Amino acid sequence: MSIVQAQNLSHQYGSYQALDNVSFEIQEGQCFALLGPNGAGKTTFVKIMLGLQNPKSGSLNLFDQKAGIAEARAQIGYLPEKFSFYPYYKVKDTLEFHAAVSGISKSQSGSEIELAMQKLKITELANKKLSNLSKGQLQRVGIASLLLGNKRLLILDEPFSGLDPIGIKDLKDLLRELKKSNITLFINSHILSEVEPLCDHFGILNRGQLLVVGEKNQLLKGKSLEDYFSEIVQ
Amino acid sequence: MNNRAFFLLTWNTVQKELRSKSFYMVIAITIGMLVIGYSIMQAFREQIQVEGGPQMLGNGQLFWIYYAFINAWSVFLALLFGLGCVRSDISSNVIGQLLAFPINRTWYLISRVLGSWLLVGFYQLLSFLLTAVLFFDAIKEIPVTAMILAPMISLLPTLAAVILGLFVSLWVGKAPGMILTGLAAMGGSWARSVFADAENAFANLSLLKVVGLILWIVIPRFAAPHSIVQNFAETANTEIAWVDISQFGVATVMIFIITNFVFKRRGF
Known part of the structure; x- marks a missing residue:
């Protein structure tokens, strides 16, 4: 079942294009990482998921309902940065x-x-x-x-920020445990080394554009996430 | 949103304001001013009586002067709380977390308004009780209906002030908001004095007059509900100002509707 469905999602802040025609889907039970440098549009995407921003165009559905409605938010857990x-x-x-x-x-x-x-x-x-x-x-x-x-979907915005090494390990263990119980995880991060062992799918955003999206192993083809990321973004 | 969540959000509003020093300061200032004002009045009255001077105001009349003073302070306090009740969530970045929960934005606003209003209501009740103690002898002269109505009617302008403060806080911070609402309230009061008895309010329109007319129509007439109490108090032959009361009600409801409309579309 599709938990997140983004279709041609665009958003601007004045003349700044925060999201440009972004489309992808996340299936139930996946651990999806949305990666990108600062200002790529990751937080804007999360805000639209939570109903804190309305997109200028396109659509975003959660659990087959319009993102932002109370019924959808009732099934979401959100951890801000x-x-x-x-x-x-x-x-x-x-x-x-x-x-x-x-x-x-x-x-x-x-x-x-x-x-x-x-x-x-x-x-x-x-x-x-x-x-x-x-x-x-x-x-x-x-x-x-x-x-x-x-909760069916957990949205974690830079979850490792501010945690000490033990805290990071504990969180990783917890997220692995949650993954096993079929909870969908959406991680928004730029700390690639922490995200790589956890996620099974990822997308890379840069200047509002979704450069790649898909299954981790198919995209990386043996490369490290760090190498792949810098290759794609540069 | 469930009842427990609504109660928690309302109580949270009260907690937030109870932590601000301004609430305690206003209470302390009010108590101080009421007691000191009363003592000065009594001393002045005794002095005049000894020297055979002119007749001072009776305690019954003084009671109503105090009533007006408490109401003016309450509106000020309500504006202050209205300006801060949502703004503080925005400035502390808590609003994003709160609205990410399955909380309906309208109910969130209502809980913030209700919490602020409850607190101002408590302040008003405390001030009225103190006034009643100070003027204990005069209370017998005041009609019972007016005595019961006075604190209840006073809650209406404070509700309107909380809503007006909340509306302004969607655009500006607490200090500029206070100046802006203060100017608007003074402008509204000035406009009322100019247009209330004007035969043709729309004659000879100038820019200042247009601004005055807008304020007259848009800003709730905070003093209007008190005409009900004055009517029952029989201190003067005051008619109940039904037109002004209607404007007060409609303007207050409209401001809340616009606030809710803007808030529901606002990105955080």
Whole structure:
């Protein structure tokens, strides 16, 4: 089943072309990486997926519904590059808030929050305020919030940013585990070395144009992602 | 959006404002001004009575002056909260995360307005209670209906002010927004004094007059609902200003509809 369907998607900010006629599909259970240098249009694509931006032309469907509608967003988990929330909220309150606005019942949310905190090794931070957390700890809270509810698609915008080596390893393990449970992963990144072992499909965006898209092994043909990327972008 | 999420978002609005020092400052200033003003008035009155001077205002009349003062401050506070309730989410980048959830944007706006309004309502109630304590003797002279209506009617202009502040905050920050809404409110008040009794408001149009007419039509007439309380208070032969009240209601609803329309199409 097609989870993401982009057709001739274009978007401009004034005269700047952020996305130019982008078309591709992501199937259920895939781990898809959208790669590109800074300013390539990756974040704009994510914003359209989340309904935070309306495209100027073209269409983007999630789960066969128009991206942005509440029914589609209910099935998405989103981790921004810099997870930020109200600094006076405690970790547990933050996760409770995320569970509530995701539509998870109060009776169900308690156990889910406990489990998510255990998986991300932040149980001892439960009663700490977000303002007292390090960047890496904050990112872990953001990742924990993704595990709440039955999400079918996880959108991770530069997920490795701000994490220490142990944090990166933990996140990679977690993403592998999620992949096994048939959750579709959409990773937006420019740290190619971290993304390469995880993704099975990728696309490269540059100046709003989708240069390549497809299955990783078919595209790379034995090359490293880093070499292939610089070849394509240059 | 489910009820729990709506309640959490509304409560979150209250929490955000409770953390801002401006709320406590305004409460402290209000209490200070009410108590000091009352003490000065009483001392002044005793002085005049001793020297056989002219008759001062009675406590009943002073009560209504305090009522007007509280309402003016409440509108200011409501504008301040209205300007910040969504703007703070935008400036802290939390809005993208919030709107990525299955939250309906209209309900998000309503929760922000409701939270800010609840807080201003609490401030008003506190101020009225303090005024009632200060003028305890005079309360007996005031009709019961007016006493009950006064705090309830006062909530209407503050709701309109929160919505107006929210509308302005979609384009400008808190400080310029405060200046802009302050100017608009003063302009609206000036326009009201000019056009309310004008035989032909559209005669001899000049640029200034056109601006005044626009303000007169567009800005909710915050003072209009108070004519109901004044009518029941019998302090003066005040007619209920139904035309102005209708303008107040329609303008407030229209501002919310436009705010919602713009917000739903805004990219974050």
